[in-house]
Amino acid sequence: MRGRGVGTALIHKQVTAADEAGPWTLQTAIFPENRASIALHQTAGYRTLGLRERIGRHHGVWRDTVFLERRRATDPK
Structure with a gap:
């Protein structure tokens, strides 16, 4: 599915659902x-x-990871 926008659609759906929840x-x-x-x-x-x-x-190999975070645009209640 690479290059067809599936990943973009899924991640934007995820963040929209999280913002609403x-x-x-x-x-x-x-x-x-x-x-x-x-x-x-x-x-x-x-953001990284x-x-x-x-x-x-x-x-079996020790791995590094890039740590990313997304915060809602509005303050939590």
Whole structure:
């Protein structure tokens, strides 16, 4: 489905639903080499907070992740 807008539609649906449901913050962690996913999240309002070094093992290898966060535009009630 790459290049057909499916990922964009899904992530925008997710953040819209979250905004309506009330969570103040959404967070995610993505492998640094997955630039397409990082860019996709940034188009949905996520911002990069930092790199978490050697945070977990994946297939026996310690991996870093990019930590991203999205906050609602309005203050929580």
